[in-house]
Amino acid sequence: MLEFDPSAEIQALRTTFANIREVVDVDGVRADIARLEQEASEPGLWDDTANAQRVTSALSHRQSELARIQAVERRLDDLEVLVELANEMGDEDSVAEARKEITDLERVIGDLEVKTLLDGEYDERSAVVTIRSGAGGDDATDFAEMLMRMYLRWAERNKYPVKVMDTSYAEGAGIKSATFEIDAPYAYGVLSVEAGTHRLARISPFGSADKRQTSFAAVEVIPLMEEAQEVEIPENDIRVDVFRSSGPGGQSVNTTDSAVRLTHLPTGIVVSMQNEKSQIQNRAAAMRVLQTRLLLLQREEEAAKKKELAGNITASWGDQIRSYFLYGQQLVKDLRTGFEVGNPASVFDGDIDGLINAGIRWRKRKIED
Template sequence: MLEQDFSARIRSLRATYADIAEVTDLPKLDREIAELEEQAAAPDLWDDPAAAQVVTSGLSHRQARVRKVRGVESRIDDVEVLAELAEEAGDADTEAEVLAELAAIEAQIQDLEVQTLLSGEYDAESAVMTIRSGAGGDDATDFAEMLLRMYLRWAEDRGYTTKVLDTSYAEGAGIKSATVEIDAPYAFGTLSVEAGTHRLARISPFGSADKRQTSFAAVEVIPLLAEATEVEIPETDIRVDVYRSSGPGGQSVNTTDSAVRITHIPTGIVISMQNEKSQIQNRAAAMRLLQARLLILQREEEAAKKKELAGNITASWGDQIRSYFLYGQQLVKDLRTGFESTQPDAVFDGDLDGFIAAGIRWRSLNK
């Protein structure tokens, strides 16, 4: 006789899964996938690369969503069979296997539950995240690079595709700014709760007095909208500057003037791109991001909406969302939700799911 009764936990998982499947509307996703598969099979699909990208990206995202949801149902079926085998055999090893699998499914269910709260207009889109150093000198630029690595590791752990679009290196340590694209379903809705000012308090490794140093970095997140390619930008509205890409310490990483900076004169928006192989590719990537930003601006009805979506972040005391303490107590604490971790090393290594889930629930309750 086993010590565990798995039936109640399995029933609970099935009930929660049923609610998630209903909210997700799998039949609708199936219909959309069928339509997109038909479009993707058209022989002239790539005659219009921008339109083709919309089709293939939309298809990939929907297929991934369906696989994720239906995969949970399959895992519940499998663990139920395994639980029955454990009960019949009275095997402690199989019991331990069932317990581990139940815990893994419960974590996956929790992740899907959080995603059901992502119902904003842009939440299902991929994301573009920009990290900028703020006050704090070398500590701030180093902190900005720590945050960049943190988000890249988080995306990597989840199997998301990332591309660093632009990096501005500091003269000393770290980076002045970096822009990274995260291509995954609901990347914007998930990461948008990370937008704001992040504060680091630690004993500075760059000073000689062993004094505590406080530094800041700003995180901005915007959705990468496929429909933004429809936004027309007159050539007279932009100024294009080309320059040589640079690496850490000003070291050249490209021997030609391939980096591109586009300034949108009417709004003052500046987009820099240097990580593609050619000036043409960098310009195309910069224009795509500029179009996305302008589309957001066109749809905003008030300044508060702009701050929510694009992040009017000052990288100082005003918009703080999270503090990282690397001395004494060793703590990372979100100032909105109260969620905290006493393992800052794990957080900087990409362990952000608890903070993000708490942020999404907090936002849902405070709309």
């Protein structure tokens, strides 16, 4: 009869989970849900659409957060029953099933633990991600599209709602740029470690010489702000261009000039939106993103000034953060953390939690040092 005693592993899981519950403040989450449910039940809620969306979104986020905690709690309780059954059955299959559940719970609880490290001002917000192709011609635009798919697949794996706000297709392969919103609790805090320059090295599928090609793409991540009232933008500082939404290869997918491009003249920041049906909706969405970018730029300038006054102007984050090798060794390596994945195909299919978690832990250590 097999002897199976994972009591030490289970106790470690319960200890970590108890710490997570304390940090998350489950009672506080329940109180928030009760308050938001009361607000959501008010008869005149949808008289103010913006406020209604804020309330329902916050309620959904808090309910999801509580559901994740409760699901892990149930699995921990069920795990002990599973271990008892495995010992009663005394066969390898039952023990293997219990061991697999322990491994899965270690991963799930590890992911929850990483979330407790997200305590930045905007970390709990949803995220707006922009990807831009860099140097490398068709390889770069193709790489930008590969990165876009990677993040969208990651969101799909986690069942996070996604809205593609704007896509600029390249004349050849891939995209010049794309902006999309991931609406999930802590999406910004999680994905903010992905911001920076990504590098791809591979044998180019677009050349005839079978030579290695290096290409680059930039990833920008900003928090989604329902209202960015701290930044006022004079009308004279904005140039507004309207155009027709387009699809791959420049193909028009809209018969009216509903897409909007805002250019902030003092900074040169450009925001385009074409997802919504009307020009007014696209302009409002573009203005919200522009205000957020200007607010973050303002805060970055203030932080840089403080560092300069303190005699330390060295940036804490390098520009190039990760390399993807699709020839020879087949490897994805994060240049900040040293974390490596030997299966680039799985990474491009959205399996990036290991890379993200390593980045969050690395950033936390850098802040504490």
